[in-house]
Structures are given as C-alpha cells and as structure tokens.
Amino acid sequence: xxxxxxxxxxxxxPGESLKISCRGSGYTFTDYWIGWVRQVPGRGLEWMGIIxxxxxxxxxxxxxxxxVTVSADRSLNSAFLQxxxxxxxDTAMYYCVRGSGSGADDFxxxxxxTLVTVSS
Amino acid sequence: xxxxxQSPLSLPVTLGQPASISCRSSQSLLYSDGNTYLNWxxxxxxxSPRRLIYLVSNRDSGVPDRFSGSGSGADFTxxxxxxxxxxxxxxxxxQDTHWPWTFGQGTKVEIK
Numbered sequence: 001x002x003x004x005x006x007x008x009x010x011x012x013x014p015g016e017s018l019k020i021s022c023r024g025s026g027y028t029f030t031d032y033w034i035g036w037v038r039q040v041p042g043r044g045l046e047w048m049g050i051i052x053x054x055x056x057x058x059x060x061x062x063x064x065x066x067x068v069t070v071s072a073d074r075s076l077n078s079a080f081l082q083x084x085x086x087x088x089x090d091t092a093m094y095y096c097v098r099g100s101g102s103g104a105d106d107f108x109x110x111x112x113x114t115l116v117t118v119s120s
Numbered sequence: 121x122x123x124x125x126q127s128p129l130s131l132p133v134t135l136g137q138p139a140s141i142s143c144r145s146s147q148s149l150l151y152s153d154g155n156t157y158l159n160w161x162x163x164x165x166x167x168s169p170r171r172l173i174y175l176v177s178n179r180d181s182g183v184p185d186r187f188s189g190s191g192s193g194a195d196f197t198x199x200x201x202x203x204x205x206x207x208x209x210x211x212x213x214x215q216d217t218h219w220p221w222t223f224g225q226g227t228k229v230e231i232k
Contacts (some may be wrong), residue, residue, distance in 0.1 A: 095169070103157060
C-alpha cells in the first residue's frame with residue numbers, strides 16, 4: 001500500500017529553525033518526485049517546491065525561493081522541508097505529495113499534513 | 121504565474137441535484153506534448169486533498185462516476201451529476217502545465 005507519512009505537529013517561536021519530513025512507502029521512492037503544498041488555515045492551497053528524489057534536483061515556486069529548502073534522503077525514503085528562521089506567517093498546514101510527471105501518477109497520494117504553528 | 125479562477129466560490133446544492141464548477145485559466149494549459157495538465161481535487165473537512173480528475177477528464181480509481189471533467193485550452197468544468205452528502209467539501213482545480221503550478225481559489229460545496 002502506497003503511503004506518505006509526515007512528521008508530527010510543530011510549535012515554534014519566531015526565528016527558530018524547523019525541519020519537517022515525509023516518508024514514502026509501498027513504492028519505489030526514486031521513481032517519484034515529492035512536492036510540498038502549503039495551506040494557511042481557512043485558505044487555499046499553494047505549491048512551494050518539488051524535489052526529484054532520483055538526483056535531488058529541485059524546483060521552487062518564486063514565492064518560496066530562498067525562504068525554504070527541500071531535500072531528500074534516498075536511504076530513508078524521505079523528503080524534507082526546512083526553514084532557517086520561521087515567522088508567524090509560516091503558520092500553516094503543510095502537505096507532501098508525490099508525482100512522476102506522467103499525469104496519471106501525479107498527485108495521486110498525499111501525506112496527512114503537518115501543522116506548523118509559529119507564535120511567540 | 122498562471123491564475124486559475126473558479127466560479128462559483130460557494131455552491132449550495134440540494135441532494136440529488138447536479139452541480140457544476142468552472143475553472144478558467146489566464147493562459148492555455150495545453151502543453152507541448154499535446155496533453156493538458158488540469159486536475160481537480162476534493163478536500164473534505166479535516167482531510168488532505170484527494171485527486172478526482174487528471175488530464176482534464178480522466179477519473180481516478182475509486183472516484184464515483186457521477187464526477188466528470190471536461191474542457192480544453194483555458195476553460196474547464198467539473199460536474200457532479202447528482203450530489204450526495206459525502207460530496208460536501210472544497211473543490212480545487214490545479215494546473216501543472218506551467219511552473220509554478222497553481223491552484224484555483226476553491227469552491228465550497230454544501231448541502232442546502
């Protein structure tokens with residue numbers, strides 16, 4: 001069974017660093033890229049970036065370039081999203097999602113979401 | 121960025137009646153490979169998004185056949201032939217033709 005399992009909820013203070021994870025199972029991890037989507041409470045969905053797990057090539061949405069870093073560890077079948085310094089505006093639910101670029105296999109499995117709360 | 125404009129943003133529907141959501145793009149979503157990368161997602165309260173439709177009109181496995189997608193170029197529609205109680209949620213169109221990929225604002229479907 002294909003699963004993307006994300007790390008648990010986080011509560012951080014402004015200026016702290018943060019790294020959340022997404023572990024894939026039930027499929028060949030390097031056959032799919034992993035993307036990250038932000039959802040601010042009560043609002044819509046925004047693409048942040050994707051990482052091609054086979055070679056760790058990355059693409060960032062201009063809105064998030066320089067503000068977050070995506071990475072992956074093939075030995076752990078995991079992808080990561082990290083911040084050097086979180087701000088209150090980073091409070092949101094973050095989802096990971098997989099894709100292969102084929103259309104049919106894109107966005108078919110999502111993680112359960114990681115809620116990040118940033119508050120002083 | 122490509123802007124996807126959904127309408128309506130709120131859709132109260134009577135059980136058993138049809139529903140239709142429009143998604144208009146600021147530019148064509150036809151890719152150079154001949155495919156149009158337009159998807160529809162359903163997000164039920166408290167859940168992760170779930171893909172319903174990919175490549176404009178292909179229904180995902182397990183998605184009831186009352187859901188259908190259509191359109192071309194920059195104009196797309198999601199239709200529910202007969203709304204059921206489990207269809208309550210927010211529906212998003214999303215394009216992955218042009219980077220950065222973008223979502224519509226979402227359409228909230230509720231039962232009258």
